[in-house]
Amino acid sequence: xxxxxxxxxxxxxxxxxxxxxxxxxxxxxxxxxxxxxxxxxxxxxxxxxxxxxxxxxxxxxxxxxxxxxxxxxxxxxxxxxxxxxxxxxxxxxxxxxxxxxxxxxxxxxxxxxxxxxxxxxxxxxxxxxxxxxxxxxxxxxxxxxx
Numbered sequence: 514x515x516x517x518x519x520x521x522x523x524x525x526x527x528x529x530x531x532x533x534x535x536x537x538x539x540x541x542x543x544x545x546x547x548x549x550x551x552x553x554x555x556x557x558x559x560x561x562x563x564x565x566x567x568x569x570x571x572x573x574x575x576x577x578x579x580x581x582x583x584x585x586x587x588x589x590x591x592x593x594x595x596x597x598x599x600x601x602x603x604x605x606x607x608x609x610x611x612x613x614x615x616x617x618x619x620x621x622x623x624x625x626x627x628x629x630x631x632x633x634x635x636x637x638x639x640x641x642x643x644x645x646x647x648x649x650x651x652x653x654x655x656x657x658x659x
Contacts, residue, residue: 516574517541523572524556598625635659 514537521529529535529552534544541549557565562579569576580588586609591597596612610625639645639659653659 514538519573520569523569523574524552526552526556595622600625600627602627603630632659 517535517538518530521527529549533540534548535541560568566576566578585591586597588597594612594614594616596614598610598612600608600610602608612625636650639650639653640647645653650659
C-alpha cells in the first residue's frame with residue numbers, strides 16, 4: 514500500500530489514495546477498467562515512456578520501460594540472458610522462441626530444441642526402453658505397425 518501512496522503522489526492525484534473505488538489492491542483491480550484506466554491513460558498519454566519512467570523513479574516508484582515486441586526482441590539485456598533464441602524447426606523453418614528465465618550456474622547450458630517429429634524416436638524407444646530387437650522392429654515396420 515505504501516507503493517500506491519507514492520504512485521498517487523507522483524501523479525499528483527493524492528485524492529486517489531483513500532478513494533472508495535481504489536483504497537485497496539483488490540478494489541483497484543476490481544475497478545481498474547471502469548475507474549483507474551482512464552485516469553492513468555490521461556496521465557501517461559501526456560508523457561513519453563521515458564519521461565513517465567524517469568518521473569516515477571524520482572518519486573520512489575519502481576518502474577521499467579514499456580517496450581514493443583520489436584524492442585523486446587532487440588533488447589541487449591534479453592539477448593545477453595539468452596531469452597530470445599533462434600531455432601530451426603524442421604517443419605516451420607527458422608523461428609524465434611523465448612528461452613528459460615531460470616539460469617543455474619551449476620547446470621549445463623542446453624541448446625533450444627524443437628518438438629520431436631512424429632516417429633522421430635520410435636526405434637530408440639522400442640529398442641532402449643522396451644527392449645525390442647532390431648529384427649522385431651523391422652518386422653513391425655514391414656507389418657506397418659510402426
